[in-house]
Amino acid sequence: MFWLIIISVILIIIAAAMLIQFFNVIFRGFAPFISTKPKVIGKIIENMDFFGQGKVYELGCGKAGFLRAVELEYPRAELAGVEYSFWPWLIAKIQISLNKSKIKIKRKNLLKVNLADADLIYCYLSPRLMKDLKEKFGRECKQGTKIISHAFILPDSEPDKIVELESGENIYFYTI
Ligand SMILES: C[S@@+](CC[C@H](N)C(=O)[O-])C[C@H]1O[C@@H](n2cnc3c(N)ncnc32)[C@H](O)[C@@H]1O
Structure with a gap:
């Protein structure tokens, strides 16, 4: 019983x-929880304009795969993930503490996090969130902040670069 x-x-x-x-x-x-594939993360890191210092956010970080890969490549970067959903957040926290990583993960709605200190932001979200983020980036981010979006465009913005994936999806690179 x-x-x-x-x-x-x-x-x-x-x-x-x-x-x-x-x-x-x-x-x-x-956005639902779907992880970015390691191969795609490799392509993003290969193509992003980042020189190892500054603050990197993964908005809706899931298991924080992107941040963990950035940490391996750029150990001096300041890394922050934001995730509202309990299970991915918990898995990310466990993996981070097992690896003695310095990534910080907040359990929060990403639309409620201030992005004024961001140098680079990675998103794999949804068209609706990208629309909300477009305004938020304009309000909060400093000039020169790099935005990388997997699969979904940042509305009314001209990308610096588009990388096509084998899956038919694109990765969009922007500068605020
Ligand atoms: C497509 S998954 C991407 C996960 C991870 N960034 C990756 O690329 O592997 C989107 C993630 O965003 C989270 N998410 C969606 N809306 C959110 C919100 N408003 N605030 C915080 N997290 C959110 C979901 O729980 C999910 O884990």
């Missing part, structure tokens, strides 16, 4: 988390 109650509580918590995720994706335009 005891184990039945424990298992039921765990199942209810998982179902509630899935329901919240579903609600956020459908009604709030949040």
